Amino acid sequence: NAGVTQTPKFQVLKTGQSMTLQCAQDMNHNSMYWYRQDPGMGLRLIYYSASEGTTDKGEVPNGYNVSRLNKREFSLRLESAAPSQTSVYFCASSAWGGSDGYTFGSGTRLTVV
């Protein structure tokens, strides 16, 4: 099983450029999440999708948009990248909510210069 697949694994952007981070899961999970990880700050929730057709803001949504394309796919878009968005981004999924525990992808390391 592939689990949660994220693409790309690495990306360098110039300030103001846009890009979309892709995430797909093959576990038939209902809930999907996007986190960013910064040194000393743990993981912070950007957006989540409790089920197909719904999306909600997390702790740090500014500068990001998401799309739950179908049950399998949940993308994260940066419309105009800023250096403050340099981070490692993780996609995660769960069968139904947080109490199941999450399955994480391997991450996308994004650098904005």
Next chain:
Amino acid sequence: AQSVTQLDSQVPVFEEAPVELRCNYSSSVSVYLFWYVQYPNQGLQLLLKYLSGSTLVKGINGFEAEFNKSQTSFHLRKPSVHISDTAEYFCAVTDDNYGQNFVFGPGTRLSVLP
């Protein structure tokens, strides 16, 4: 609002020694508690979770954690560590089933020395 404190940012320990990684949380309601491990350049992997029932929870790779409601703690322990346990460990808490209030601690980097 919930919060999670991991008092030790780094814990060095010699191989085959015991280790305890501390986690304290604040929440006004009943919670679910988790420990995740992150190996270098990988995503997080669930080690164990406490939802209800027995306060001593056993997880993968020989780790266990004890939920202490009065001290609002969920410390992670292993009686004998291996070099392969070198990783970053995250404590997390949520008070709901839907994930929007899932809060991670800042992490503890465990370094196992030969």
